[in-house]
Amino acid sequence: MSEERGIERLKPTIVAPPEGHSGSGFFATRMDQAVGLARKNSLWPLPFATSCCGIEFMSVMSSHYDLSRFGMERLSFSPRQSDLLMVMGTIAKKMAPVLRTVYMQMAEPKWVLSMGACACTGGIFDTYSVLQGIDRVIPVDVYIPGCPPRPEQIIDGILKIQDLAANESLRRRYSKEYQDLMTKYAID
Ligand code: SF4
Numbered sequence: 001m002s003e004e005r006g007i008e009r010l011k012p013t014i015v016a017p018p019e020g021h022s023g024s025g026f027f028a029t030r031m032d033q034a035v036g037l038a039r040k041n042s043l044w045p046l047p048f049a050t051s052c053c054g055i056e057f058m059s060v061m062s063s064h065y066d067l068s069r070f071g072m073e074r075l076s077f078s079p080r081q082s083d084l085l086m087v088m089g090t091i092a093k094k095m096a097p098v099l100r101t102v103y104m105q106m107a108e109p110k111w112v113l114s115m116g117a118c119a120c121t122g123g124i125f126d127t128y129s130v131l132q133g134i135d136r137v138i139p140v141d142v143y144i145p146g147c148p149p150r151p152e153q154i155i156d157g158i159l160k161i162q163d164l165a166a167n168e169s170l171r172r173r174y175s176k177e178y179q180d181l182m183t184k185y186a187i188d
Helices: 003-010 031-040 052-061 093-105 116-121 151-167 176-184
Strands: 020-023 026-029 045-049 084-088 111-115 142-144
Touching (some): 031 151, 045 052, 045 093, 052 084, 084 093, 084 116, 111 151
Parallel strands (some): 045 084, 084 111, 111 142
Antiparallel strands (some): 020 026
């Protein structure tokens, strides 16, 4: 890596402000945009990693890809303190109720990222014991294909989740569309 490129990588990331009006000593914006900005840049992921995709995620967390650039270096293994459920790896049917419980224990608002062929569709494990996609038991916001996905794909998926978090209406969770989705999954 050239010295110039190395210095470029060390520059702190400046988060762009939302649309608004600014003047001498003030900046005004909409409440939902300010909340969206905060949510977007402070996601706390819960890594539900069961196999090789989890190892790939570890490389994304480490220094080369450095997920902390996106304000999410703090992994949470407590569902009640997380807002992004990352499912990575093969989910056996026996594990599905556990995954559902973890999802239900997370407070709103929450998002789900399904990483890799196994979590999205069961992957190559088209067998009696493997869940053929986690969206059979919980709703999914973003799917990342691949076996395993490359770190760049994982980062792309996380950026898509950040877009959802930044632009989601504060009222979406009370909407009929969302309630219908929860009813479809038999989640109160
Ligand atoms: S998608 Fe591939 S790399 Fe990921 S858990 Fe399944 S078999 Fe492993």
